[in-house]
Amino acid sequence: MDYIDLNLIEALDALLAENSVTKAAARLHTSAPAMSRALARLRRTFDDPLLVRAGRDLVPTPRALELRGEVHAIATRARALFAPSTTADPRTAVRMFDLQVTDMLSTTFIPSLIDDLREQAPGISLRLRPENLEDTPALREGLVDLEIGSIRPGDSEIHSEALVTETLIAAVRPGHPLAKVKTVTPQRFAAADHIVVSRRGRARGPIDEQLAELGLSRRVVAVVPTFASALFLASETDVVCIAPARLAQRMLDTLGLRAFPIPLALPSVTVGMAWHPRNHHDRTHQLLRERARHIMAIAAEGVSR
DSSP states (O other), X not given: OOOOOTHHHHHHHHHHHHSOHHHHHHHTTOOHHHHHHHHHHHHHXXXXXXXXXXXXXXXXXXXXXXXXXXXXXXXXXXXXXXXXXXXXXXXXXXXXXXXXXXXXXXXXXXXXXXXXXXXXXXXXXXXXXXXXXXXXXXXXXXXXXXXXXSOOOXXXXXXXXXXXXXXXXXXXXXXXXXXXXXXXXXXXXXXXXXXXEOTTOXXXXXXXXXXXXXTOOOEEEEEESOHHHHHHHHHHSSOBEEEEHHHHHHHHHHHTOEEEEOSSOOOOEEEEEEEOGGGTTOHHHHHHHHHHXXXXXXXXXXXXX
């Protein structure tokens, strides 16, 4: 038999349960003539009448009685495939998620997220992936389950959500000359030595463009790939580094750095998260996104107080 109409399984289950064409039709919300046609096809398929007349009623043949239990079990399993998910509570699920985050989040946001998940969903584990995956279709290929950081728009296939808007600040060690100045002017800012953060090794950026509009330029003594390394170097030598105000606060405190506003009209930076549609309706992934959203909101509220 090359082709089997699986709709016949549902029809046969109803017919063997009701022993009536009319009642089986009502059960499946179809017409009696349609159910009669289905019964005729079933009789040809099994080469057996299945239901035969006994007075005013229909009674099952021995072959129908033989099939009844198995047909009902198959129909029940088939219906379960299309039923709403009844998987375990995602708070008790055991899953490993691959996250790609900026280095600053690795040292600030991630510890808080881990503590939160240990309480809210202890079965969830996190595996942090290197940031160099951001230039590959990591979300699309399933190498990364959730990306958190500065999300670049452009891929309509990927879901994304803004979490918090960051202001960039400058930071220096306490002994730096700018730490002793009440107001840092663009001239004083440009005159200092700077460390630039760029994963692509670029020494120039929006700061240099704005300084150029004022007829100023700065000296970049080093380009490093992460904010964490820039902040550490700023704590050890007299250089200025740039960092996000909220996400960097813990490291600023730990390293004893002094922060001050950048005397330029720099645009804010949006930190968000992105994920592939394959995970959009996954309940455990939804819980992970909910907890990430919650932790980031706490961080933003804590800074504003």
